[in-house]
Amino acid sequence: AIIFSDLDGTLLDHYSYQSTAAELTLQQLRNANIPVILNTSKTFAELEVIHAELKLDTPFIIENGAAIFIPINTFNSQPEDTEIIGNYWVKSFSLPRQHWLNLLSELSAEFSQFYRGFSSLSVAELSDITGLDLAQAERAKQRQYGEPIQWLGDKVTKKAFIEQLVELGASVVHGGRFIHIEGFCDKGQALIWLTEQYREYYNSSSVYTIALGDGENDTPMLEAADIAVQIRSPVHDFPTLYRQYKTSQSRLYGPQGWAESIQQLLAEQLL
Ligand code: 2M8
Ligand code: MG
Ligand code: MG
CATH class of the missing domain: 3.30.980.20 (Putative mannosyl-3-phosphoglycerate phosphatase; domain 2)
Known part of the structure; x- marks a missing residue:
């Protein structure tokens, strides 16, 4: 499986921007080689720092699906339609x-x-x-x-x-x-494009996706994933989801809810 995750209000606490409650679970996923792809409205500048803090070396998606930054050599060859910027293959979906x-x-x-x-x-x-x-x-x-x-x-x-x-x-x-x-980009379109790259890389059509998010801007990502996990927010209700094969809602807020949900998927052997 591949995990796509929002940051603010999901992996990071809405108020403190801390991910402490999810760190052990993140470590567990790293040990199991399950890629965690951050899919956020934050900028490249923010992501470079957060990605390093979370000890991730995976691709990440910035500004609500506007662009995907793939560390060079994540895959065997440079994906089509990408350009090289610094140490990344970059796929962009939006006008500047x-x-x-x-x-x-x-x-x-x-x-x-x-x-x-x-x-x-x-x-x-x-x-x-x-x-x-x-x-x-x-x-x-x-x-x-x-x-x-x-x-x-x-x-x-x-x-x-x-x-x-x-x-x-x-x-x-x-x-x-x-x-x-x-522009006409969203977190779901980015998930679909990147998942296709993983399918080619693993040479397998059975790669499946799990997405976690709290906000309305996460809806396209949650609807595009095989398993959608809505993370409870302290400031708004769960947004309505239409298309879903399997959906769950966390009991706890933000990173606590993130850890709770991943642990549940692990227990159900869905990861
Ligand atoms: C903005 O993103 C949040 C995400 O839900 C928002 O729209 O409220 C972003 O622009 C991001 O760059 C920034 O770090 C964040 C801070 O709360 O706000
Ligand atoms: Mg959010
Ligand atoms: Mg966000």
């Missing part, structure tokens, strides 16, 4: 961030007072809103593909705002705290 920033600036002025984008937030402000420390907030601002915004207005205005953006060709996705404006 500037496209979405331009689009936001073309929106009617009536909306501009109701949101703040990451590009207009200072590092200190972003740190304040998220609870990230200054260095982490600085890395969260280094975005390549999309723009997260903090919505300050009411629900009716938000709906009109989103409708305009969608009409202009953007995808609009809700994370734990922010709304992400980006």
Whole structure:
């Protein structure tokens, strides 16, 4: 099996961004050679650090499915349609961030007072809103593909705002705290593409996927996986899932729920 996992609110605690409760379980998966692929709305800059902290050497997916970074030599040969950036083979699915920033600036002025984008937030402000420390907030601002915004207005205005953006060709996705404006990419499409690379590599069509996530932006990933695990959030309900072969919901929040769910899959010999 291959495990795809969200970070914020899933493997990392919603408030403290710590993964302590899941670390033993992660170690167990490393020992069993079960790949854990982080699939997150975070940036490449954030992921490089977190990936090393979690002692992972697997591919990872950034900015809500916008790009997949595959450490060179993960597979026997460079996958088609990828480019080499630093030590990675990179597959990208989205137009660059500037496209979405331009689009936001073309929106009617009536909306501009109701949101703040990451590009207009200072590092200190972003740190304040998220609870990230200054260095982490600085890395969260280094975005390549999309723009997260903090919505300050009411629900009716938000709906009109989103409708305009969608009409202009953007995808609009809700994370734990922010709304992400980006291209037609999602965590599910990235899961499908990368799983195909593993199938070719293992020369086996029987590679199956497990996905864990807490947010609405995880829905496409959970629906694309063979086994979906919804992680309980302290701040919102479980999003609705439509297509699923096997779904479970954790009893505990964030990394506790992550460990609980993986242990259950291990006990059921589904891993
Ligand atoms: C943003 O992501 C979360 C994920 O659910 C959100 O939308 O609330 C990201 O942009 C990420 O880069 C950042 O680290 C995180 C901090 O909470 O916020
Ligand atoms: Mg999340
Ligand atoms: Mg996320």
